[in-house]
Amino acid sequence: MVEINNKQEKCSICKHEYTSIHTEVQPGVFLYVCDNCLEDAKHNFIWICMSCGKVHMRLKKLVIERIADFELKRAYLICEDMQIIQGIDICIECDPEGILNYMETRKTATC
Numbered sequence: 765m766v767e768i769n770n771k772q773e774k775c776s777i778c779k780h781e782y783t784s785i786h787t788e789v790q791p792g793v794f795l796y797v798c799d800n801c802l803e804d805a806k807h808n809f810i811w812i813c814m815s816c817g818k819v820h821m822r823l824k825k826l827v828i829e830r831i832a833d834f835e836l837k838r839a840y841l842i843c844e845d846m847q848i849i850q851g852i853d854i855c856i857e858c859d860p861e862g863i864l865n866y867m868e869t870r871k872t873a874t875c
């Protein structure tokens with residue numbers, strides 16, 4: 765999921781460090797992630813809004829604890845040890861109502 769090349773780009777998450785580590789979140793859309801943020805991704809789920817560019821970070825433990833749906837919980841538990849950085853089309857900041865529907869429809873496509 766994470767690729768490395770020689771190009772240095774600004775980290776998409778902290779928008780501070782330069783890094784060559786990147787991941788393709790959607791065909792043709794790359795996110796750059798520095799070492800620090802990659803470290804954060806071990807303990808947090810990281811979502812980046814493709815619409816406004818805002819980064820949303822949630823502690824994995826808290827996210828998993830709050831999931832009532834058994835199937836979904838299992839899917840997230842499988843992801844617990846992985847570094848998950850996902851691009852989302854909309855976020856709660858740019859569309860507080862749309863995000864709820866969006867998360868519902870994405871339930872099965874977490875990994």
Ligand SMILES: [Zn+2]
Nearest residue numbers: 775778798801
């Ligand atoms: Zn960073």
Ligand SMILES: [Zn+2]
Nearest residue numbers: 813816855858
């Ligand atoms: Zn947004």
